[in-house]
Amino acid sequence: MARRIARLAGMETAHTVVELGPGTGAITRELLAALPDDGQLWAFEVYPPFVSHLRATIDDPRLTVVPESAEAIVEVREAQGLPGFDAIVSAVPFTLLEPAEITKILQAAARTLHPDGVFVALQYHPRYLAPLLRAQFADVKREVYLWNIPPALLLTARGPRENA
Ligand SMILES: C[S@@+](CC[C@H](N)C(=O)[O-])C[C@H]1O[C@@H](n2cnc3c(N)ncnc32)[C@H](O)[C@@H]1O
Secondary structure, three states: OHHHHHHHOOHHHOOEEEEEOOOOOHHHHHHHHHOOOOOEEEEEOOOHHHHHHHHHHOOOOOEEEEOOOHHHHHHHHHHHOOOOEEEEEEOOOHHHOOHHHHHHHHHHHHHHEEEEEEEEEEEOOOOOHHHHHHOOEEEEEEEEEOOOOOOEEEEEEEEEHHHO
16 A cells, blocks of 8 residues: 555655655655655654654655654745645544644645645545545545555545645
8 A cells, every 4th residue: 555655646756755644654665665866755753752763764865754743844845945845645644633733734735735746645534534635625536445454545635725
C-alpha cells in the first residue's frame, strides 16, 4: 500500500513533498525510494518517540523530520520560499481529531499545495473524510486498497480551492 501511495503522489517527478503523520516510517521509506535525488521530503510527526525513531532509523539527506503538528506546513512552505508542495501525503487519523482541527489541517494543506499538486490521504473509515476534502479541493477521488490488512481507503484531492 505504501508503494501505491507513492505512485498516487507522483513521487517519481516530485521535488517538494510533505508527509503528515509518518509514524514509524513505513510510508516514508517508500516515498523516499521513489523520490528523485534532488527531491526533499518534510515529515511532520507529533509523537516524540516516533520523531526519535524516524531520525535514528532513516539516514537520508532528503528527509527532514519536523516535530510539529500537520498545520505547521504553512510555516515550512514560507520559510523555504516555495510556490507550493508537489505532493502532501497524510496518514493522520482524522477520525480521532476534533472537526475544527481537521479543517485547520486540510486548509493548511490546500494553502500550501502547488495548484498542480496532489493531496493523498490514507483512511480506514469509508465516508468520513471525503466531504471535508471536497470543501477544500475541487477534485476528490477515492479507491479501496484491498491488499492491505485491514483494507484501506486512498483519497486523492487536486485543485486546492485556496489557490483557485
Ligand atoms: C496511523 S499512524 C501512521 C502510521 C505510519 N504510516 C507507519 O507506518 O507507522 C498516524 C500517525 O499520525 C500522527 N499524528 C496524529 N496527529 C497528527 C498531527 N496533527 N500532525 C502530525 N502527525 C499526527 C500520529 O502520532 C501517528 O504517528
